[in-house]
Each structure stands twice: as structure tokens, then as C-alpha cells.
Amino acid sequence: MYFIANWKMFGGLSTLNSLKKVIKFLKIFKKSKKIKIIYCPPSTLICPMSKKVINSKIQVGAQNCHESFTYGASTGSINPTMLKNVGAKYVILGHSENRDSGETDKLINAKIRAATQAGLKVIFCIGETLGQKRKKITKKILSKQINFGLQKIKKRKNIVIAYEPVWSIGTGLIPKADDLFNTINFIKKKVINIKVLYGGSVNPKNINELKLIKNIDGFLIGGASQDPKKFIDIIKKTYN
Numbered sequence: 001m002y003f004i005a006n007w008k009m010f011g012g013l014s015t016l017n018s019l020k021k022v023i024k025f026l027k028i029f030k031k032s033k034k035i036k037i038i039y040c041p042p043s044t045l046i047c048p049m050s051k052k053v054i055n056s057k058i059q060v061g062a063q064n065c066h067e068s069f070t071y072g073a074s075t076g077s078i079n080p081t082m083l084k085n086v087g088a089k090y091v092i093l094g095h096s097e098n099r100d101s102g103e104t105d106k107l108i109n110a111k112i113r114a115a116t117q118a119g120l121k122v123i124f125c126i127g128e129t130l131g132q133k134r135k136k137i138t139k140k141i142l143s144k145q146i147n148f149g150l151q152k153i154k155k156r157k158n159i160v161i162a163y164e165p166v167w168s169i170g171t172g173l174i175p176k177a178d179d180l181f182n183t184i185n186f187i188k189k190k191v192i193n194i195k196v197l198y199g200g201s202v203n204p205k206n207i208n209e210l211k212l213i214k215n216i217d218g219f220l221i222g223g224a225s226q227d228p229k230k231f232i233d234i235i236k237k238t239y240n
């Protein structure tokens with residue numbers, strides 16, 4: 001199981017102290033060997049966080065990257081090679097908050113290729129909006145995001161998919177258990193041998209419901225991951 005923390009635009013150097021609790025917990029947690037813990041802080045914290053988590057179970061990831069893996073004239077951008085250089089092992093790509101600000105499937109595909117070429121593992125996000133769900137075109141949307149996003153990428157062993165319905169992000173809403181099971185199943189049939197995580201308002205309360213959905217390989221956690229107690233609770237409850 002994957003437990004991935006997406007801190008989004010949150011955190012300064014002092015916030016890194018909150019990792020101590022999580023590291024301590026992971027040392028004594030009996031199921032630690034079975035789980036992967038990845039923290040994706042803002043780019044400013046990748047390097048200091050990587051230093052803090054040395055010799056712990058926690059791995060570090062980035063939240064986005066440029067579509068070129070080499071240096072270039074691109075003011076304000078960071079390429080995947082640079083992220084790897086400061087300790088990132090993963091990168092989140094295709095997040096709806098970035099699709100919302102104009103990232104196309106084509107651009108996301110280029111980013112996935114650059115990231116894997118640079119040796120990063122990719123957390124590839126897909127998901128439908130509320131309007132698309134109401135129109136009952138969720139599968140069509142996910143198919144399009146997958147087909148274009150993973151185009152010409154043959155080696156997919158370094159990619160996991162995070163299914164994040166846009167309407168569930170930051171709203172407290174989660175999909176009905178049956179719907180979620182079916183959607184994850186649909187994704188797994190479409191992309192064979194891929195791990196599929198769920199993201200969207202995962203918290204210590206609804207984890208009891210979400211953990212019963214058998215085909216989920218882990219969770220991508222936003223808001224709740226900023227609080228070490230909530231993050232630990234989510235992990236604990238998944239195995240209770």
C-alpha cells in the first residue's frame with residue numbers, strides 16, 4: 001500500500017519538524033515493511049526534507065516538473081533531473097489543480113516521459129469533474145486522460161495512477177464504495193499491471209470506509225497529510 005502526502009502549497013523549514021513524529025511511528029509500526037510512504041512537499045523543501053528522512057522509511061517526491069529533462073532557458077521551471085539531484089524519487093504529474101491552470105494531456109505525456117527518463121517514478125493523476133460525472137462520461141474522460149497521458153510509454157513499471165475525482169478534492173466528499181471499486185477496476189483493466197491509488201478528501205474518519213475497497217493500492221492525501229497525527233491515523237486505521 002502507498003500512502004502519499006501531497007502538501008501542495010504548504011510548509012516552510014520549521015514544518016519539517018512534524019516529520020519526526022511520523023518517522024518515530026514508522027519505526028515501531030508492525031506493518032511498516034508492507035507500506036510505501038512518500039512525502040511530496042513544495043519544491044523549496046525537497047532538498048531539506050530529503051536530508052531529514054535519511055535512514056527512515058519516508059521517500060520524497062515533487063509535485064510537478066518541466067517537460068524537458070535537460071537544462072534550458074525556462075525561467076522559473078525545474079526539470080526532473082534537477083529534482084532527482086536534490087533527493088526526489090517521485091513526481092506527481094497531471095494533478096487536476098495543474099490541469100486546471102492549462103496543462104494539457106499532451107504536455108502531461110511529455111512530462112511523464114521526461115520524468116521517467118530522468119529516473120523518477122511517476123504518480124500520474126487522473127479524474128473527472130463534477131459536470132463530467134453528472135453527464136455520466138467519467139469512463140470516457142479517464143480513458144482519454146490515460147490514452148494521451150501514457151501515449152508511447154511502453155515501460156510503465158515506474159508509474160502509478162492516482163484516481164482523484166476533481167469534485168472530491170478538498171470538499172469532504174468521496175465516491176460511493178461501489179462506484180469507486182468499479183472505476184478502479186476499469187482503470188486496472190485498461191492499464192494492466194498498474195497500481196491504482198485513490199485521492200480526494202481522504203481523512204482519518206472516512207478511511208474506515210475506503211480501506212474496505214479491495215482493489216485500491218493506496219492513497220494520495222492532501223489536506224490531512226499536513227497534520228502528522230492525521231496522517232499516522234490514516235495509516236494505522238487502514239490496518240485495524
Ligand code: 13P
Binds near residue numbers: 168224
Ligand atoms: P485533499 O485530500 O485535500 O482533498 O486533496 C487531495 C489531493 O488533491 C491530493 O493530491
